[in-house]
Amino acid sequence: MELIQRQTSLSANIVAFCRFLRQKGYTIGPQEEADALRALEELAPFGSPESLQLCLKAILARTLPQQMLFDGLYTQYWRELEKAVNAKVKEGAPEKKPTGRQQQQQPRVQSIKTWLQGSQAEETEEMAAYSTHEAIGRKDFSSFREDNLWEATRLIHRIARSLALRQSRRRKRSSRPIQLDLRRTLRLNMRRGGEIMDLAYYEPAENKQQIVLLCDVSKSMDLYSRFLIQFVYAFQKAYRRIETFVFSTSLYRVTSQLRQRDFSIALNELADAVPGWSGGTKIGESLHEFCASYAGKLLNNRTVVIIMSDGWDTGNTELLSESMRIIQSRSAKVIWLNPLAGSSGYEPNTLGLQAAMPHIDIFAPAHNVESLRELYRYLR
């Protein structure tokens, strides 16, 4: 009897299950619900509960994390549903039983109902915490073990790509027959009285967008140094057209040192090239030096400047403000990443940062993998 009841209500349960998943952050609309029901029709008669699970999984889970979480959610849902159904069946014959019992049951069903529907805020938080990478995601880079850098590196790779890969809409001449350049073909053959003999082609021009990375390696950034180096190295590896500088009290160009295939060799060369690790910070002076020596050559309206610093400055803030103004006016975009911004008790009102703030296009925390992921989403 109970079985029959459950079979006929299978489709209703599927719809309820879809709603349950939706609260867990799955993107499921009417289309997906309809697909699921149609799939069940195709699949009937069911041989095994496993095939039902596989079928729903194939239709409803659309990303890797969703797919990973699906089985857990699935068992959770049906287990709770079973409890609810059992409770209801008992509830169904209340006449013979004292009402006291029913009252006892009521809250239980209610609690399951609320559990199934959930409160929105709670669910989304739970979803985020479930994420497979979450253990790394929340962890601050200051307490970062080397293995975890793997995930961060992959993410940096994606960020670098998304900054870099905006294919140019412009075209350039090509000798390969890729796409016929009609205008130039006509021009070219005009001198032959319109007799078309030579064909001209074009191909999309390469994107000349350049990234300049300025990285603070002073004492206050010490905790993050390992991450910083990894960040800089990963960026350089992901994108060829990049210039990298580090600064503490003065500025060092480290592009060539980082252009090593092997990370440990790169580290050694870097240590040799930069004497001022973990010194004081003179952002203003360092950036001024950048403006004076490199800005003219490196900056243009296709350059993205990324500055990694906490903004703690012992130098000249006026100089900082002026240098930032110059940098911003000469580049396409200025991104300031702050590894301290995520830590509790941090306020962005260090003098240096205040001075620089008006000349920053994007200000973002970069203290853990989650913040990098955020940045990636933003840049996309």
Next chain:
Amino acid sequence: MIQNEGLERIQKMLREQGYITEPSIVMSVFLAMQLRKPLLIEGPAGVGKTEIAKVMATALQTDLIRLQCYEGLDATHALYEWNYQQQLLHLKMAEDTGRTLEEKERDIFSEKFLLKRPLLQAITHDKPPVLLIDEIDRADEEFESFLLEVLSDWQISIPEIGTVRATHIPQVIVTSNRVRELSEALRRRCLYLWIEYPDFEKELSIVRSKVPGIDDRLGEQICLFMQEVRKMRLEKTPGIAETLDWAMALSALHISHLDKELVESTLGIILKDWQDIRHTQDSLSELFEKVGAISKLDSL
């Protein structure tokens, strides 16, 4: 375990083509065919994503049309293009035939001068083909949205000819290596399948079916070794293709078991990055210990 006629048919079909499969793959392929939806397959390189499309095409006795995506892929390479050279040549030859301008125009904008690219080919095919859109994550986002349009309307408009409607809706397989995240819109249009590296048993049966003459012990050792290698942090983790290459090579040398020297000298077959090779060589004894320990356990 699976007791549905349709599912069994698919499983049989895949097995007959030599594709060793698992229930989730069978289910996804079945649903994609039944619901006539594109199937988006993600997973690391070398787990047999592309292979599914090939196997499906052979099993359904239809053609496989492949669109390989790359950076900067645009509509002219995916849809159609006019064959300019031939058009010009044709005009030149038609110069003294006294045909009118309208006639000439009609001539050169006819199907004869149309170069059909994969998407147009797929929808004008005389029999519903399998359309493989390979490595969609390599193409840029603009192309992705363009693709969405084609996948939902199944028609392509060519200004000079008019709208070409699909004679048959092809079975679409989209693969991605997760170089970049795909758009939500594309995901929602497709069924999703994630394929992981095969576990030991699956890999062993793949090796046995593709390299029939292989020594039992060698096959097991190779697969155990590969399982361990994949746990290492490598630049390029070897896939099934590498396992098969290795198995074939060793089998051709009539070798019956792995030893350190042999692995060291043939590592280039499974690892394609010198750093990976160096790291693996450094930890070879450790790896062997694991492989040895496990196979001893098995024999107990």
